[in-house]
């Protein structure tokens with residue numbers, strides 16, 4: 001199951017909440033995936049289409065709770081798009097439809113209809129959450145947290161609605177980004193913290209926990225990998241340096257001979273030959289008296305210079 005479906009299935013099953021919130025959620029669902037029909041006799045009807053049966057059931061239930069009107073649910077097969085199944089919730093023309101439309105803020109215009117956002121009605125935070133939940137149920141998606149990058153998006157057609165959604169998200173402290181794609185607005189979140197916040201706002205707590213679980217595991221794994229890589233790199237550097245030092249000392253052993261070197265250098269050279277795997281610090285601790293890591297480093301460089309001279313190489317800095 002995709003992570004989006006997991007979130008939506010959870011959302012579709014949570015408590016219906018207060019009447020004010022139910023209205024907000026149904027309204028946004030209609031905004032996202034609803035259609036108003038007006039027949040020749042000016043009878044109004046409303047349909048809501050979704051591929052997710054749990055969302056269809058929720059929309060049906062919310063509409064029933066709010067208006068107690070006659071609804072029907074039907075199933076249709078889409079010819080294109082992998083022949084997916086569509087669940088259609090329909091509010092039939094009947095006495096009371098007009099009133100329901102008014103409550104939902106659906107107004108007829110010369111061009112068709114408009115769904116008005118009434119900030120006087122929806123001024124409570126609980127309703128804002130519910131509205132965003134409806135938005136996500138209607139046209140939201142979120143990538144699986146196992147994937148490399150985090151991504152949550154909402155696709156909106158209507159420019160006014162787009163602005164409302166962005167504003168609601170900002171009021172909750174989110175920082176939504178957006179772009180235009182084929183005449184639609186794509187609102188998206190890229191940061192994992194923001195996605196977690198959004199899931200929390202819309203009440204997807206189970207999905208949030210599994211998202212966090214995966215995120216933490218991923219971050220620990222990345223951190224461990226980074227440390228291992230870093231330590232391997234350091235270790236490789238130490239080993240490479242020790243090999244070079246041993247090569248240089250072997251050269252000096254032949255010419256002019258280690259016994260010809262100044263005492264301090266001779267001592268460290270012999271120690272290095274006996275202990276090729278020790279770090280400079282550890283070598284210094286074997287000296288008597290003990291010398292510091294930088295002291296050992298200094299002597300190693302002198303040995304290297306001498307060896308370079310013997311082999312005719314230019315001095316390295």
Ligand SMILES: [Zn+2]
Nearest residue numbers: 020021126127
């Ligand atoms: Zn409310």
